[in-house]
Amino acid sequence: MGCVMAMAEQGDVHEIHQRGLYFEELDADAVYVHSPGRTMTEADNVLFTTMTMNTQALHLDAAYAATQPFGRRVMNSMFTLATMVGQSVAQLTQGTLMGQLGLTDVRFPHPLFPGDTLYTQTHIVDLRPSNSRPGLGVATFAHVGRNQDGITVAEATRVCLMFTREAHEKLRNGSFGVDDWL
Numbered sequence: 184m185g186c187v188m189a190m191a192e193q194g195d196v197h198e199i200h201q202r203g204l205y206f207e208e209l210d211a212d213a214v215y216v217h218s219p220g221r222t223m224t225e226a227d228n229v230l231f232t233t234m235t236m237n238t239q240a241l242h243l244d245a246a247y248a249a250t251q252p253f254g255r256r257v258m259n260s261m262f263t264l265a266t267m268v269g270q271s272v273a274q275l276t277q278g279t280l281m282g283q284l285g286l287t288d289v290r291f292p293h294p295l296f297p298g299d300t301l302y303t304q305t306h307i308v309d310l311r312p313s314n315s316r317p318g319l320g321v322a323t324f325a326h327v328g329r330n331q332d333g334i335t336v337a338e339a340t341r342v343c344l345m346f347t348r349e350a351h352e353k354l355r356n357g358s359f360g361v362d363d364w365l
Contacts, residue, residue, distance in 0.1 A: 258294070
């Protein structure tokens with residue numbers, strides 16, 4: 184399944200805008216395979232770890248990490264999580280998400296190492312109209328990240344508030360007021 188494109192006529196030229204899926208387009212019977220994969224680098228690990236003030240030597244100190252059970256540095260799990268969620272954005276939520284409501288059931292059953300490639304798939308585990316925000320829906324995604332050998336390295340459940348096509352059109356036309364958001 185490819186990304187959904189929105190087309191707008193502009194003279195003799197068509198503009199194609201990449202976007203995610205609206206709430207009503209999400210298919211709970213599908214597995215969304217996100218590509219491309221992302222090969223993790225030493226630079227990614229050190230930069231993310233230092234930017235987030237995480238002083239864990241398993242990410243920063245190669246000599247120390249060599250003395251630990253994995254024998255080398257491991258990728259920062261928060262970088263793995265962020266990348267796994269990020270890989271789903273273009274296909275599922277780009278421009279169709281109002282907000283992320285939460286992350287639960289986060290697990291890292293196997294380490295990801297610099298040089299490994301992360302591949303992510305998403306299954307939709309629940310879809311329901313929002314009880315408090317008419318025109319929006321709540322989608323629950325189960326993300327699974329695997330390395331190049333197919334070993335699961337990360338899992339997370341993500342709950343998102345998604346636009347319906349109709350609500351998004353109202354927003355663009357200025358008729359989806361501020362009071363509708365609260």
